[in-house]
Amino acid sequence: MKTEILFLKQEDVIEAGILNMAKVLEMVEKAFYLESQGEIINPPKTVFGIPIGQNPSSHFFSMPVYIGGDVNRPGIKWAAESMTNAKTGNLPMGIDLIILSDPVTVQPVAIMDGMVITAMRTAAAAGVAAKYLAPKGAKVAGCVGAGVIGRTMIMALKEVLPSLEEIRLCDLNLEKAEKLAAEFEGIINVIPTNNLEEALTDADVVATMTTAKKPFVKAEWIKDGAMIIQMSACEVEAGVVKKADKIVVDSWEQMKKNDLSIIKQMVDSGDLDEKDIWTLNQVVCGNKPGRENDEETTMFSSRGMGCLDIIIGDHIYKEALKKGLGQKLVLWDEAKWV
Ligand SMILES: NC(=O)c1ccc[n+]([C@@H]2O[C@H](COP(=O)([O-])OP(=O)(O)OC[C@H]3O[C@@H](n4cnc5c(N)ncnc54)[C@H](O)[C@@H]3O)[C@@H](O)[C@H]2O)c1
Known part of the structure; x- marks a missing residue:
């Protein structure tokens, strides 16, 4: 046959x-x-x-x-x-x-x-995490990386955070950020920049989706009560992870096999206890709580499933x-x- x-x-x-x-x-x-x-x-x-x-x-x-x-x-x-x-x-x-x-x-x-x-589901995983972990009434997002995932991240955040008024979009390549921002004209206010600190300071949600191989997001830029979304392995420095009251990943089984992962490195060095890392499925099914108050800082990091x-x-x-x-x-x- x-x-x-x-x-x-x-x-x-x-x-x-x-x-x-x-x-x-x-x-x-x-x-x-x-x-x-x-x-x-x-x-x-x-x-x-x-x-x-x-x-x-x-x-x-x-x-x-x-x-x-x-x-x-x-x-x-x-x-x-x-x-x-x-x-x-x-x-x-x-x-x-x-x-x-x-x-x-x-x-x-x-x-x-x-x-x-891939581009749609990657940002959607972050979107589902944001639905449970982002601050209520989030108005400003600071996004880093104006590539393929940068585009879908804007789509996902806009969908799950109806209160969002402004997305600051930072890329080393300012022209890329400008072009991507223009795609969202009339849909949501995306402000292109190549100034990382300005893009992230005071943002309610910080999202990184770059090809960087070294951490570049500093803890001092993250405001208390924000949500951090990291789509690559090591874009945020250890201080950012330490600042998070809740750390949620898509799959710890997968992430712990990635030596580049900042979360894995912190577990290996004893800076972070494995039991404090939750998976998104636990939050989605209600076994672990999502955001519980305005003060807590939350983090989602993804390896891709x-x-x-x-x-x-x-x-x-x-x-x-x-x-x-x-x-x-x-x-x-x-x-x-x-
Ligand atoms: N977790 C997942 O499920 C998953 C799935 C797909 C991709 N990813 C990861 O997402 C990241 C982005 O993927 P992509 O397809 O959008 O890549 P891309 O090449 O399309 O875009 C990456 C962008 O990041 C910018 N960039 C690099 N370093 C930077 C820095 N230090 N500061 C500011 N901007 C910087 C580049 O200029 C580029 O515009 C990659 O690391 C990729 O591995 C994760």
């Missing part, structure tokens, strides 16, 4: 509705809830780096997942990041592919671009089938050696 796979290029994924941040937030929250109920198998991602010149500057990540409940979908994300692309600006820094399979016959059913899905890609990939696949999108690829006409 012929086995066919639905192939969705990036344009199909967009046509199927991936840019609907409200829907993505809903699915990401559902994934964290299903995780809390033991419905998700999400082993830590495997990672390797390929040296280009002196240091590893291309990284590949393999992220296998099964989602149970009414989703019932196994799949994998094959993700990659290129520091060469980040430097040249000719291609996206992160390029990803998602494969979905049938849970019973195990046949692959879909292959799709995962780049936009494949289950978010697969739950969204499954939704996009179903939408694409309804809309007749994509191309069919034939894996075989008749399977050999059945």
Whole structure:
């Protein structure tokens, strides 16, 4: 029997509705809830780096997942990041592919671009965290990094924080910040800058999504009662983590395998107790409290979980089938050696 796979290029994924941040937030929250109920198998991602010149500057990540409940979908994300692309600006820094399979016959059913899905789900994880941990009535966000995740972070924060009036957007490359700010004209007031201190001081929510390999956010810039969101491993200095009354991560199992993670480094050096690190699924299901008062400073840090890609990939696949999108690829006409 012929086995066919639905192939969705990036344009199909967009046509199927991936840019609907409200829907993505809903699915990401559902994934964290299903995780809390033991419905998700999400082993830590495997990672390797390929040296280009002196240091590893291309990284590949393999992220296998099964989602149970009414989703019932196994799949994998094959993700990659290129520091060469980040430097040249000719291609996206992160390029990803998602494969979905049938849970019973195990046949692959879909292959799709995962780049936009990754960008949307990454910021949506922060958005779900902000829903539970951001200060009530947050008016000002200080964002650092005007790249791919910078764009979706603005979309997510705008969606979950209706009181937000101003987003200060800082990038080493001011032109990038200006261009991205212009995309949100008439949607939300985004003020481009390359002055980090001005962008972050007094912000109710601070979010970092840069390719920096060294901490650059100082504790003295973070106001009491703010929420800090760190999307890469070590953008904030240890003092920022120390300042947080609640530290929530997407997956501690994954984060503790990343030597670059500032949180892992603090646990290793005894500066932080592992038991004080909560996971977002615990907060979403109510086992741990979200924000409890205006004074507490909260922090969310993320390493990225494949289950978010697969739950969204499954939704996009179903939408694409309804809309007749994509191309069919034939894996075989008749399977050999059945
Ligand atoms: N946690 C997750 O699930 C997850 C998923 C995807 C990407 N990421 C991480 O998010 C980060 C951003 O990814 P991206 O795809 O948006 O990258 P990108 O290359 O599109 O954008 C990064 C931006 O950061 C800016 N930048 C770098 N260092 C800076 C500094 N010190 N101060 C201010 N700006 C600085 C760059 O100029 C660039 O505009 C990366 O570290 C990536 O690994 C995390």
